[in-house]
Amino acid sequence: MTAVPSPLRRTRARSNLYFVWRGVLGDPVARCAAGVIAVMLLAAAFADWIAPWPPNAANPELRLMPPGTPGHLLGLDNQGRDILSRLIHGARLTLLCGITPVLIGAAISVPLGLLGAWYRGLGAVIMRLMDVLFAFPMALLAILLAALMGPGIGNMMIALVVTLIPYNTRVVYAAACLERDQAYVEAAKAMATPDLKILFVEMLPNVVAASVVYSCTIIGSVVITAAGLSFLGLGVQPPTPEWGIMTSEGRSYIFNAPHIAAVPGLAITVLVMAFNLLGDSLRDSLDPRTRLSLIRPRKGT
Numbered sequence: 001m002t003a004v005p006s007p008l009r010r011t012r013a014r015s016n017l018y019f020v021w022r023g024v025l026g027d028p029v030a031r032c033a034a035g036v037i038a039v040m041l042l043a044a045a046f047a048d049w050i051a052p053w054p055p056n057a058a059n060p061e062l063r064l065m066p067p068g069t070p071g072h073l074l075g076l077d078n079q080g081r082d083i084l085s086r087l088i089h090g091a092r093l094t095l096l097c098g099i100t101p102v103l104i105g106a107a108i109s110v111p112l113g114l115l116g117a118w119y120r121g122l123g124a125v126i127m128r129l130m131d132v133l134f135a136f137p138m139a140l141l142a143i144l145l146a147a148l149m150g151p152g153i154g155n156m157m158i159a160l161v162v163t164l165i166p167y168n169t170r171v172v173y174a175a176a177c178l179e180r181d182q183a184y185v186e187a188a189k190a191m192a193t194p195d196l197k198i199l200f201v202e203m204l205p206n207v208v209a210a211s212v213v214y215s216c217t218i219i220g221s222v223v224i225t226a227a228g229l230s231f232l233g234l235g236v237q238p239p240t241p242e243w244g245i246m247t248s249e250g251r252s253y254i255f256n257a258p259h260i261a262a263v264p265g266l267a268i269t270v271l272v273m274a275f276n277l278l279g280d281s282l283r284d285s286l287d288p289r290t291r292l293s294l295i296r297p298r299k300g301t
Contacts, residue, residue, distance in 0.1 A: 113172025
């Protein structure tokens, strides 16, 4: 008799990275968002080479000139500095202030969430502390902490990290509580596996995906919050180019030269939308309920 090949025999185990890759490539919106982020990252990395002017070089004779001025594609600000050059250089701090606090917050939240889910008593204490921080809105808590510590990029990042920890910890804690009762964890316990090995070897790969998805979706909010702190004078200080500061400097000239505030404001909007759209695609790619649809076109391969 001829054996009939079973469809199950052709099924291969797929990693999370595979679903992320297929999800982003298969979604045109996600591709555009990833392209926008990549362009901004490259512009920030090579700002010294691609910016037409030094970021703080001023030409008072051309101050407040509109976009399209010869040699100044996006116009000049109130001190006669080229807005395009400051926008390119400002992408460095804007991206740094948006991504770094998320990474540091995730590095702190993942162990907290895992330990809290494994040790019930410790988990009750950790989550009650997180509830205290949850009582404050994200932006309000960040403003409060930054105002108490004083202006500066370092203090602003500390404030953002503290603000993000309770949100990411809650996500990791919920995912770890689900994994804690799975069969592979019970098997590890039966084999007298040390607790730390169960947490950071067995459970961590299954929990970290939730933290990654949440971190990607929250970067946009962090960028806005960081720009808002700089706008209020609690973050990056002038004359350092940063999009929040550039928007703040343009508010006094909103009627005479609206491009000073509009250009960096539009850049912030585009960056936040790109991170949010890419985060939505990553969430769908890592969600077991939706990610299987990503491989249906190649189900026979």
